[in-house]
Amino acid sequence: MRFLTRLFAVFLLLLASTKLIAQSTRQLLDSLKLELSNAPTDQERSLVLSDLTWHYVPVSLDTAISFGEENVGLAMSLDDPDILSQAYSDLAYAYMEKGELLGARKNYQEALRIRYKTGDSTKIYGTITNLGSVYQRDFQSDSAMVNYLKALSFFERTGNERNADFVRNNIGVIYLEMRNYPKALEILKEVAEYRKANGEDYLYASTLTNIASIHKNQKNFEKAEETYLEALEIFQNEEDDYYTSTTYNNLATLYNAQGKSDLAISFAEKGLTLAEKVGADYDYALIESNLAKSYHDLKDYRKSRAYYLLALTHFKAQNAEDDVASMYLLMSPVYAALGMPDSSAYYTSAYVDLNKKLTEQEIQQLTTDLEARYQSEQKDAAIARQQLELRTKNFQLYGSLVLAVVLGLVGYLLYSQQKLKNRQLTQEGELKVALAQIETQNKLQEQRMLISRDLHDNIGAQLTFIISAIENLKYFDPIKDTLTHRYESIANFTKQTITELRDTIWAMNSGQITMGQLSARISDYLERAGISTRGINFEFELDKSLDPNFSMVSSEGIQIYRIVQEAIQNALKYAYPSQILVTVSQRNGDFNLSINDDGSGFLETEATAGNGLFNMRKRAEELGGSLQIISAKGQGTQVILSIPDRLA
Known part of the structure; x- marks a missing residue:
């Protein structure tokens, strides 16, 4: 099982203090604490807190997080974006090593947002690499690989071989996770040779651990043990309790695979003591x-x-749902062996339910990632256009100054001729800008078409095959009476997924959509909801003063459409209404969308916030608007989306 082994995806050590490397860990931490107490300014205090956060990670993750949070609070009071972005990055590192991936991703994204503004390319792509490490820890290999390849291209292009080495290591780990062992071994051996040649023992040991995992998976247990023990010796010499504990765990995994259970227990217990420490x-x-x-x-x-049971409790506390599902699956035969069939059946059912939930989340995440990548490509194209326009303006400015000097020296006789040349140069520059814009738009449209075609041909075809297979299984006599309802549930979910994919493809292919097209899409959705949900009256009202030809970016249209879907699905699941009314109107140039139901209502302060409410508010923020929810028990619910100056 994948949760039994810790792989090492090492990220970029962009600001590690080289003057402290020669000291032992304890001496280093004592020295930093003394520096902190004597720091004369807040800027210097923040730099010391940054080092403390970083170097406490292998000693005490809770202490590292405490120093990191203190540093972020201090850095916010300073007018220095470099210090603040580094504080976010250090805190994200501590969160990731603790396994709190949501906190890690949030802080890395804050660091990246600031670094985009300051324009430090090395730090920008270093943070992109670190975000890739978070995705990799969260088993989102495709998102991780996108980040890594983007960063690797930059580091190789700029000759930054050290940072390129880090990224290659992480790419090798992804190939290892994907079980492409020959490719993983090829890349990681190259990384190991580079690190050993450069005297980077600590990083060399982390790569050895990954190479040992490849040998283990290829059943070359003797070579795996030899490599793990070499890495363990280095970590012990470095007095790194954290990576020593993870290597003990990797050895325990190896011995379990060989059936050497007593030896596995011995190493696991050593690792348990250090991990707790x-x-x-x-x-x-x-x-x-x-x-x-x-x-x-x-x-x-x-x-x-x-x-x-202990592992299950701790994985739940970490929100590690993939590992929780694995625990459910492995606990079932244990209870069966103990003669407790009811408990065995319970954990089997829990595994099936959680696995279904994770599959739904994975499909939703895939769609979200595709939309995010499309938005990112749009932003990159906009930045490229701005840079081109800026260079053109600078060229025109300097050209005009030179021209003025030449005209003054040559005299009035050459003035008319030079003025004509200047006009020609300006026209050529404008033509180049226009051609560049057209080329950029064509490339974006081609990428949208490629992504939408892949969605339709690959994912859509696979989901349709799943539905067909499920329909056939319903007629399989030995199990059709007991599992037909579950097959129907899965088939309905898959059909819903196909519908959502079609909505996404529609938006991506459109580029720009009109108010009329969006209204038709909402109206069609309400009509389908009315057919599938008997006893509920669905109505749609569109302000007649709205211009049906008013256009918006397709990504904005799909965001508004998703808010309508989420609000209606929440009403159907929890409120049991008899009527749902959707209205689109404008007021003083503001765009207003309202979804009203006469259901049971709720108090938002008493409700447990789930992904539905969070997603609607997040979409509203991305649209530059706000989402208001008005509800009371027994009085129905009103969801109002307002986007200021959208129609002005």
Whole structure:
């Protein structure tokens, strides 16, 4: 199982203090604390807090996070974007090593936002790499690979071989996770040779760990053990408790794979002690799951159950749902062996339900990522246009100054001729700008068409095949009576996914959509909802003063459409209304969308905020507007989207 082994995706150490490398970890931390107490200015205090955050990660993750949060608070009071972006980056690093990936992603994105403004390309692509590491830890390999390849291209182009080495290492780990072992081994051996030749023992050890994992997966256990032990010796010499504990866990995984359960337990217990010491909660849970497997192989099912329950509790605390699902699956045979069939059936059912939920989230995330990539491409094209316009204006300015000097020297006789040349140069510049804009738009349209075609031909075809397969399985006599309702649920979900993919393809192909097209799309959705939901009256009202030919960017249209879908789905699931009314209107140039239902209503302060309410508010923010929810128990609910000056 993938959760039993920790791989090493090392990120960019952009601001590590080289003057401190020669000291031991404890001496280093004591020295930094002394520096902190004597720091004469807030700027110097922030720089020391940054080092403390970084160097406490292998010692105590909770302490590292505490210093990181203190540094972000201090940096916010300083008028220095470089210090603030580094504070966010250091805190994100601590969160990622602790396994709190949501916090890591949020802080890296804040750092990236600031660094885009300051324009430091090396730090921008370093943060892009670190975001790729977060995606990789979250098993989103495609998003991670996109970030890595973008960063690698920059570092190779600028001759930054050290940072390019980090990115190559992480790409090798992705190939390892994808089980492309020959490609992974090829890349990681190249990385290991580079690091060993440059005397980077610590990073060399991390690469050895990944190479050992490849040998283990290829059943070359002797070579895997030899490589793990070489890495372990380096981490121990570096006094790095965190990576020493993860290497102990990797060795336990190796011995479990060989059936050497007693040896696996010995190494896992050592790793457990160190993981608890440094506060590595996620790794602590990984080691517990390894111990549970060891005791299961020894047929000590009671101890196995105890460790699985502990690991399950800790994975839940980390919101590691993939690992929680794995625990459910592995616990089922343990309970069966203990003669507890009801518990075994319970965990099997829990695994099926959670796995279905994760599949739904994965499809939703895929659609969101596609939309995000499209938006990113639009932003990149806009930046390129602005840079081209700026260069053109600068060229014209300097050309005009030179021209003025020449005209003064040559005299009035050459004035008319020079003025004509200047007009020609200006026209050529304008023509180049126009051609560049057209070429950029054509490339964007081609990319939109490629993405939408892939969605339609690949994902759409696969989902249609799933529906067909499920329909056929319904007639399989041995199981059709017991599982028909589950097949129908999966088939309905898949059909809904196809509908949502078609909506996304419609928006991506359109580029620009009119108010009339958006209204027709909403009206069609309400009509389909009325057919599938008996007893509920759906109405749609469009302000007659709205211009049906008013156009907007397709991504804005799909955001508005998704808000309508989410609000109606929430009403159908929780409010049990008899009528739902959707209205689109304008007031003083503002765009207003309202979704009203006469259902049971709710108090937002008592409701548990889920992805639905969060997603609607997030979409409203991205549109530059606001979302207001008015509801009371027994009095229905009104969801209002307002976008200022949208129709002015």
